[in-house]
Amino acid sequence: MENTKKEMSLEEKLKYPIPHKWKIQSFNKSGTLATCVAYIDARDVMDRLDRAVGIENWQDSYYRDPQGRLVCRLGLKINGEWIYKEDTGTSGDFEIEKSEYSDAFKRSAVKWGIGRFLYDLPIRYVKIANKKPIDDKGEIIKDLTKYFNLANKKNERLAD
Numbered sequence: 301m302e303n304t305k306k307e308m309s310l311e312e313k314l315k316y317p318i319p320h321k322w323k324i325q326s327f328n329k330s331g332t333l334a335t336c337v338a339y340i341d342a343r344d345v346m347d348r349l350d351r352a353v354g355i356e357n358w359q360d361s362y363y364r365d366p367q368g369r370l371v372c373r374l375g376l377k378i379n380g381e382w383i384y385k386e387d388t389g390t391s392g393d394f395e396i397e398k399s400e401y402s403d404a405f406k407r408s409a410v411k412w413g414i415g416r417f418l419y420d421l422p423i424r425y426v427k428i429a430n431k432k433p434i435d436d437k438g439e440i441i442k443d444l445t446k447y448f449n450l451a452n453k454k455n456e457r458l459a460d
Contacts, residue, residue: 318340319344320339320415321339322336322339324336333426336424337424349376360405360408362404365388372405372407374408374411388407426441435447
C-alpha cells in the first residue's frame with residue numbers, strides 16, 4: 301500500500317496551530333466592554349519545539365539589552381548548524397519576572413513561526429460588570445476560553 305501521508309516541512313511543523321487561550325487585554329472607558337485576545341502558553345511552545353526539532357535541537361538563553369529589556373535568544377539546530385532568533389518581552393501584572401521571561405520566549409518563538417496563527421484570529425469582545433466578564437444573561441464568565449469555544453461551536457452548527 302502506498303504511503304500517501306506527506307511529510308511536513310520544518311516550517312509547517314513550527315507554524316501548525318497549537319492550543320490557545322483567551323484573556324482580557326483592555327477595557328473601554330466606561331468599563332462595560334472588554335477587548336479579548338488569544339494567547340499561547342510557554343509550555344505549549346516548548347512542546348511544539350520538542351516535536352518539531354527534537355528536545356536536543358533547540359535552546360534558549362536570556363540577557364538584558366542596553367535599555368534594560370529582557371531578550372530571549374532562541375536557537376534551533378538545523379542541518380547541524382545553530383540558528384538564532386531573538387525578541388524582547390514585557391512583564392505582566394502578576395509574577396513579574398516570570399511573565400517577562402515567558403513573554404520574551406514566546407515572542408522569539410513567533411519569529412520561528414510558532415503561534416503566528418494567533419494574529420489571524422479575530423479580536424473578541426465581552427460585556428463587563430465590576431471588571432468581570434459577563435454573558436448575555438449577566439452571569440459571570442469564569443473561563444473565557446471555554447466561553448469563546450462554545451460560541452464558536454454554536455456558530456459552526458448554525459452555519460451547517
